[in-house]
Amino acid sequence: MTEFQELNHVDPPADLHHDDSIGVLQTSLSPKRMAAKRFVNHRAAFVSAIVLTMIIIFVVLSPITARYGINESIFKAEAGHPNQNLAPFNLAWFGTDSNGRDLYSRIIYGAQVSLMIGLFTAIGSVLLGTLVGGLAGYKGGWLDDILMRVTDIYLALPLLVVLVIVRGMLKNVDWVTAIMGDTSSVRFLVILLTVVGWMGVARLIRGQVKQLKEREFIEAARALGASSSRIMFRHLLPNSVGQIMVALTFAVVGAISAEATLSFFGFGPDAGSGMTSLGLLIRDSKKAVPPGYWWLVVFPGVFFIILSLCINFIGDGLRDAVDPKMQQEVK
Amino acid sequence: MLRFIVRRLLWAIPTLFIVTFVVYCALRLATNPLASYARANPRVAKDPEKMAQYVETNGLWPGFSGYVRGYFVWLKGFVTGNWQVSIKGSRPVWPNLKIALVNTIRLGLLAVMVSIPIGLSLGIFAALKPGRLRDTAVNTGAIIGFSVQPFISAIILQLFFGVQWAKWFGEPLLPTSGLYPPGHQGFDPVLMLKYMILPVIVVSIQSIASYSRYMRASLLDVLNSDYLRTARSKGISERRVLVKHALRNAMIPIVTLAALDIGAIVGGLIISEAVFDYPGMGVFFLNAQSNGDFPELMPWMVIITSSVILFNLLADLAYAWLDPRIRLD
Amino acid sequence: MSTESALSIRDLRVTFKTLLGNVQAVRGVSLDVQPGEVLGVVGESGSGKSVSFLAVMGLLGRNAVIEGSAKVGDTELVGANQRTLRKVRGNNVAMIFQDPLSALNPVHRVGAQVAEMVLAHHHGMSKDDAAKRAVELLDIVGIPQPEQRARQYAHEFSGGMRQRVMIAMAIANDPKVLIADEPTTALDVTVQAQILEVIDRIRKEMGTAVVLITHDLGVVARMADRVQVMYAGRVVERADVHSLFHQSDHPYTRGLLASQPTLGRERLSPIPGAPPNMLQPPSGCAFRVRCAHAAPECAGDVPELIQVRRTETACVRAQELEALV
Ligand SMILES: Nc1ncnc2c1ncn2[C@@H]1O[C@H](COP(=O)(O)OP(=O)(O)OP(=O)(O)O)[C@@H](O)[C@H]1O
Ligand code: SF4
Ligand SMILES: [Mg+2]
Numbered sequence: 001m002t003e004f005q006e007l008n009h010v011d012p013p014a015d016l017h018h019d020d021s022i023g024v025l026q027t028s029l030s031p032k033r034m035a036a037k038r039f040v041n042h043r044a045a046f047v048s049a050i051v052l053t054m055i056i057i058f059v060v061l062s063p064i065t066a067r068y069g070i071n072e073s074i075f076k077a078e079a080g081h082p083n084q085n086l087a088p089f090n091l092a093w094f095g096t097d098s099n100g101r102d103l104y105s106r107i108i109y110g111a112q113v114s115l116m117i118g119l120f121t122a123i124g125s126v127l128l129g130t131l132v133g134g135l136a137g138y139k140g141g142w143l144d145d146i147l148m149r150v151t152d153i154y155l156a157l158p159l160l161v162v163l164v165i166v167r168g169m170l171k172n173v174d175w176v177t178a179i180m181g182d183t184s185s186v187r188f189l190v191i192l193l194t195v196v197g198w199m200g201v202a203r204l205i206r207g208q209v210k211q212l213k214e215r216e217f218i219e220a221a222r223a224l225g226a227s228s229s230r231i232m233f234r235h236l237l238p239n240s241v242g243q244i245m246v247a248l249t250f251a252v253v254g255a256i257s258a259e260a261t262l263s264f265f266g267f268g269p270d271a272g273s274g275m276t277s278l279g280l281l282i283r284d285s286k287k288a289v290p291p292g293y294w295w296l297v298v299f300p301g302v303f304f305i306i307l308s309l310c311i312n313f314i315g316d317g318l319r320d321a322v323d324p325k326m327q328q329e330v331k
Numbered sequence: 332m333l334r335f336i337v338r339r340l341l342w343a344i345p346t347l348f349i350v351t352f353v354v355y356c357a358l359r360l361a362t363n364p365l366a367s368y369a370r371a372n373p374r375v376a377k378d379p380e381k382m383a384q385y386v387e388t389n390g391l392w393p394g395f396s397g398y399v400r401g402y403f404v405w406l407k408g409f410v411t412g413n414w415q416v417s418i419k420g421s422r423p424v425w426p427n428l429k430i431a432l433v434n435t436i437r438l439g440l441l442a443v444m445v446s447i448p449i450g451l452s453l454g455i456f457a458a459l460k461p462g463r464l465r466d467t468a469v470n471t472g473a474i475i476g477f478s479v480q481p482f483i484s485a486i487i488l489q490l491f492f493g494v495q496w497a498k499w500f501g502e503p504l505l506p507t508s509g510l511y512p513p514g515h516q517g518f519d520p521v522l523m524l525k526y527m528i529l530p531v532i533v534v535s536i537q538s539i540a541s542y543s544r545y546m547r548a549s550l551l552d553v554l555n556s557d558y559l560r561t562a563r564s565k566g567i568s569e570r571r572v573l574v575k576h577a578l579r580n581a582m583i584p585i586v587t588l589a590a591l592d593i594g595a596i597v598g599g600l601i602i603s604e605a606v607f608d609y610p611g612m613g614v615f616f617l618n619a620q621s622n623g624d625f626p627e628l629m630p631w632m633v634i635i636t637s638s639v640i641l642f643n644l645l646a647d648l649a650y651a652w653l654d655p656r657i658r659l660d
Numbered sequence: 661m662s663t664e665s666a667l668s669i670r671d672l673r674v675t676f677k678t679l680l681g682n683v684q685a686v687r688g689v690s691l692d693v694q695p696g697e698v699l700g701v702v703g704e705s706g707s708g709k710s711v712s713f714l715a716v717m718g719l720l721g722r723n724a725v726i727e728g729s730a731k732v733g734d735t736e737l738v739g740a741n742q743r744t745l746r747k748v749r750g751n752n753v754a755m756i757f758q759d760p761l762s763a764l765n766p767v768h769r770v771g772a773q774v775a776e777m778v779l780a781h782h783h784g785m786s787k788d789d790a791a792k793r794a795v796e797l798l799d800i801v802g803i804p805q806p807e808q809r810a811r812q813y814a815h816e817f818s819g820g821m822r823q824r825v826m827i828a829m830a831i832a833n834d835p836k837v838l839i840a841d842e843p844t845t846a847l848d849v850t851v852q853a854q855i856l857e858v859i860d861r862i863r864k865e866m867g868t869a870v871v872l873i874t875h876d877l878g879v880v881a882r883m884a885d886r887v888q889v890m891y892a893g894r895v896v897e898r899a900d901v902h903s904l905f906h907q908s909d910h911p912y913t914r915g916l917l918a919s920q921p922t923l924g925r926e927r928l929s930p931i932p933g934a935p936p937n938m939l940q941p942p943s944g945c946a947f948r949v950r951c952a953h954a955a956p957e958c959a960g961d962v963p964e965l966i967q968v969r970r971t972e973t974a975c976v977r978a979q980e981l982e983a984l985v
Contacts, residue, residue: 038679044471044474153350153636153639156591156594156595156639156643157598157635157636157639158595158598158599158601158635160601160602161598161601161616161632161635164361164620165357165358165361166357166361167361168360168361168362168620169357169360169361171361172360172361172363173360253478257480260480260482261480261482261602264482264602265605265617282482282483282486285486286486286606289486289489289490289493289494290494291494292490292494292495292498294490294494294495297486297487297490298487298490301483301486301487304480304483305475305478305479305480305483308477308478308480309474309475309478312474312477312478313474316474556762557757557759557762557763558762558763558764558765558766560714560719560757560763561757561763561764561765561826561829562765563719563749564717564719564749564750564754564755565749565750565776565777565780565829566745566746566747566748566749566750566751566780566781567746567750567776567780568746569742575768575776576765576768579767580765580766580767583767653767654766654767655766655767655813655815656766656813656815
């Protein structure tokens, strides 16, 4: 019921329409090729991958693709010839904002910041989450108990509340501020989102490791006297790469959404120098609702939806692709 | 069964103590109540004696031992009904909190009543023909639903039904803010329902998406089970197979999920409440938070964590009631 | 054979459409079972035993394409509509599955599940009567204190007792054909013997035709009148039990016999290699790649069943190989 997409949301169980009685079909394809084939067969995921690639290219090549500078008005305003809140399609494709800046260009700059936050947070969360979740799943015992207790409570609380409170705590501890910088810096935001976000990943990886641990080849390795770290790094991790990729993908959307939510409530990165993010653009659009400047609402919002949609579809496709149960999928 | 409930309730008590203590520490650190108090009362802040008195009466001592002592001061006040007054405006907390709670429960239950039937129907509809067009459509729809963040759907709906509609047709189709028109007095359910339509839609989008996916996965699991094959091998009608065997079993995890979900309502609607200015728990939290109002935030957190813990218990009970394999003691 | 067969299957073919291609799980199976007879069906895992009979019952998923013919009495089941299938299932043909725990619904009482089977084919019977009949059936299959047990759930039963419940359910409407798919695989040896006894008793008392699918040649030797050996979706050898055990002519059957653990033989010799990929079943004799006697002519036409000595064998070299035994 909560209205938040979990940062690293633990998604509904994967599609399970398979018949367990069948056993795995023998084919000439290697597991990797099969996974690739299944991913391509997931049409939405495949299309999303193409769209996302295009978005990323656009965003990376901002010096070429953006038409105006980050803080640049499209022309110098004169009396009787204002540059603010211009409707789209004439001088600016997506219209201009209350400062006369080109919305199209600003969406590109905003996406840059959002994607960067998403990527760094996701990598941080996945590293931390894999480490803790892997250890907890492999060792079990008290570490596992604590992980499960803490994350149970975390998952039950609204994400925004957790984020706001943790943000307040981090802000008020001096030595933390020294490391994390100002509360409105991108660095602070990435660390904050990582501190909250690793837990979802940890649960996912823990489950995967627990499952793998019971499998024959791991037992065989243990029987042969392989050390814990060898089993962990040579067997468990390589066999979890698929799951880790899935977690990484969902962590990116989770982080982007969390950034946007925080920005929407005024806890986002500092926009002082004209810097923006998708969340900040959407926050600004609140002011555009009463006067009916629809473009300021629709373009950032729809762009954000398309971006998360692409990443969610890719995650869904990846999950199906790495799920051994999906190998029998009906045509 | 009774033993289980009693034991779980007895367990819930220490759990609540631990959780509230952690929350107390977190909030003390995050809101810094003394500084908030000084900000809200600049004149008092200049008087060290009065400040010291505020620390003493509210148990705001520094350091870990100070936190522990302070927790017990707060706890004593909380359970004896002598709640600390709010920092901003020095008002009693409960009256406003109660109104917020009732409003949020209203909104949440309405959203649940909308999204559970729709979500479950979609999930069933998809699972009955896996891999077909309808399945793909429901699945795709669910992922789109997940991707539509509530703050985006909220402002787009506001723009469309409030502002643009008024531009095209003279007046807005639906109210976009508050619970009643400004100045309204008394209780008017029909009017209130009208004000709740947009917030309910926003909350329901993601709920419907998640219920449909869970229902689909759960039903597919059952449809592929051996006992369903047995049921079919009996020669009973397909309808009976689906209702008596498939749905009955597929609902078990869904009921559990719904119980957990309902428990999360009280703290879970912040975004739509904020956008639509709906006077519920979310708006209460955001205001209290921006004032660093510790005496308001603490009971708020106690309510949402108790709700989570209580509905966790209910979920377990529902599970045991529906699935005879679960032994409760 | 004659029209009196309880179950008569002709050239049954089952193909599964999957993402990776078409799996030809059953490729032309024919058989007849007479009332009161036990037909053993044996073969390695994946040889199409279960799929053949699930196809007959119409219990395969939508991705299965079924061709050929399967008749129970005069009723054709392949391509039959749901109504016909429903009338036949549980009434004329009943099936017992391998794992009785997962085959019983965990949330319904055992008695109710048996009663449901009774009610399905006795419209107008009252619920109370059906419940009484269910208790009676539980008694017939040897469940002690059937009234109490009827009110319990599957997880409260032991493995053997669960399988008895499955049998009680299956015989509720005096079916003409009872298909038992590995009914004893999940059970330990003593319980296994008890379950087989129950099945045999019912066959004798009711004259039911029994199809007994199993991996265990020992079970076949004890129970079956005739045996049919399957490999890669086809029947490769067919004979009465005695002939098959003592004068088999198919190299695969001989391999199976040699791989069974028996008292007196020191070592097992499992058949080397793995069953073929049914996405692209090999041409000619499917056993070719694993057969010690394979010759170029084995790659020609798919061998048909022909009478060689005392068994019907699908091996082109069977005549020449006779001498080797
Ligand atoms: N739904 C399905 N989709 C695709 N292939 C299937 C399906 N069901 C069965 N098969 C394939 O059909 C073949 C025959 O399976 P079947 O279950 O009949 O084997 P079996 O002889 O009963 O083996 P076992 O002794 O293990 O029960 C197998 O290769 C299996 O992979
Ligand atoms: S036909 Fe050839 S390959 Fe097949 S069983 Fe006979 S000898 Fe072996
Ligand atoms: Mg089988």
